[in-house]
Amino acid sequence: MGVNRRRFLVASGVAGLAGCTGHLFDIGPDEGEPSGDDDPSSPPGDGPTDDDHDERDSGVESLLEFEDLDPWEATAGDLSADAGAEPGSGSARIDVGPGEERARIERPLELDLSEHRLAITCRVDAGGAPSQSVDVIVEDAAEHSLRFRTRVFETGSEAGFYRLHAGTYDLRTAEAPDLGEIERIRIQAGFERVPEATLWLDRLEALALPETPKLVIQWDDGHESQYTEAFEIQSRYGIPSTSFVNTNSIGADERLDVEQMHEMREAGWEFGSHLMDHVHLAETDPAEQERQITGAKRWLIDNGFEESAEYLAYPYGEYDQSSYELVSEHHTIAMVGGEPGYGLPVNGAHVGRSSERTLAGVRAYLDHLTHWGGFGGLFWHAIPDETPIEEFDAIMRHVHDREAAGEIDVITLGDLERLMAE
Numbered sequence: 001m002g003v004n005r006r007r008f009l010v011a012s013g014v015a016g017l018a019g020c021t022g023h024l025f026d027i028g029p030d031e032g033e034p035s036g037d038d039d040p041s042s043p044p045g046d047g048p049t050d051d052d053h054d055e056r057d058s059g060v061e062s063l064l065e066f067e068d069l070d071p072w073e074a075t076a077g078d079l080s081a082d083a084g085a086e087p088g089s090g091s092a093r094i095d096v097g098p099g100e101e102r103a104r105i106e107r108p109l110e111l112d113l114s115e116h117r118l119a120i121t122c123r124v125d126a127g128g129a130p131s132q133s134v135d136v137i138v139e140d141a142a143e144h145s146l147r148f149r150t151r152v153f154e155t156g157s158e159a160g161f162y163r164l165h166a167g168t169y170d171l172r173t174a175e176a177p178d179l180g181e182i183e184r185i186r187i188q189a190g191f192e193r194v195p196e197a198t199l200w201l202d203r204l205e206a207l208a209l210p211e212t213p214k215l216v217i218q219w220d221d222g223h224e225s226q227y228t229e230a231f232e233i234q235s236r237y238g239i240p241s242t243s244f245v246n247t248n249s250i251g252a253d254e255r256l257d258v259e260q261m262h263e264m265r266e267a268g269w270e271f272g273s274h275l276m277d278h279v280h281l282a283e284t285d286p287a288e289q290e291r292q293i294t295g296a297k298r299w300l301i302d303n304g305f306e307e308s309a310e311y312l313a314y315p316y317g318e319y320d321q322s323s324y325e326l327v328s329e330h331h332t333i334a335m336v337g338g339e340p341g342y343g344l345p346v347n348g349a350h351v352g353r354s355s356e357r358t359l360a361g362v363r364a365y366l367d368h369l370t371h372w373g374g375f376g377g378l379f380w381h382a383i384p385d386e387t388p389i390e391e392f393d394a395i396m397r398h399v400h401d402r403e404a405a406g407e408i409d410v411i412t413l414g415d416l417e418r419l420m421a422e
Helices: 005-017 050-057 225-236 258-266 286-302 321-330 359-372 389-404 413-421
Strands: 060-064 073-076 078-083 090-096 102-111 116-125 132-140 145-152 162-171 182-190 197-208 214-220 242-245 270-273 311-313 333-335 375-380
Touching: 060 102, 073 090, 090 102, 102 197, 116 132, 116 145, 132 162, 132 197, 182 197, 214 225, 214 389, 214 413, 225 258, 225 389, 242 258, 242 311, 258 270, 270 286, 270 413, 286 311, 286 321, 333 413, 359 375, 359 389
Parallel strands: 214 242, 214 375, 242 270, 270 311, 311 333
Antiparallel strands: 060 197, 073 102, 078 090, 090 197, 102 182, 116 162, 116 197, 132 145, 132 182, 145 162
């Protein structure tokens, strides 16, 4: 199963990024549902109940659990009820047949998302397609709409339910909606070039935003230029990083060695796992997956990187069911690839980041992050291969200046883990 109960409880602590939650809608004194008499957009059971007390206190608001499908309209695909992520729960199932390219359901729903962002628990069977996007679109009374997006990396018939953040992706209209006055919600997934597919939706949540957006800077593969070029530049601006290394390559030609790693660690850098070798986990059998995952973590611990050994970046940014479960067992935080790279890290084994590597791209990325709020990540492999030295310097100066202005907080994954645990 994609939902790990221990990880679920730890991830709920992401409220430490936020403080007070506020209210998404008014809760009646007895019914556990929004006030407003007979409002058909909010049926009994959709609002938070006493069972959600811990989540309300930790900054997580349960919006919908898809037990009652009557308010929903299927505008693409066939909607039916099915088993949920936990025993005794129910989920919405949308089947897409040959010739159809989208699953979509929608309903009226009054929400205040001005200080919250979304997370969704879902499952996708797209015939083993490597990944699929799932969108949540919100609309105000003027029909201005915003799309949130997450990406599911395991889409087969045996895939479990995954609890994922949905980052702000793009505006669907010329003007942004009033997030404090949302009146309609739409959930959809596109299935182009997939003969048949099924989308399951189990739970929709809203998580309180941090007062200041958080940003992490990261590196993959352990290239030596991280020490010879990037380390000096980032030290000048007081910007640490997490570097994910392939442990079998440490000390090889044009790769980091242990002495360099320790010097960088003393300056605040972290070193996490990128496996022993740069293998594609989704194409590797489970026994070798476990060897790669546990072997790299053991190397990091044995060589003095115990705390950051808890962090991993999936090579190629993807996983399959068995590698996801292994990573969830052995690591507290794991980075995935692909858009949107925003949102709040509700699932420690699936934290997004972006590959913007130009000054213009990073400026736009940070503009988006500071406007919509939440968590963001940027990563490189090597410079000047990906970014000229002068441009990388300008990017780090820009990040520094925006942090100095109070627009963002640059944090490490150790900081993130502590915030998630609060």
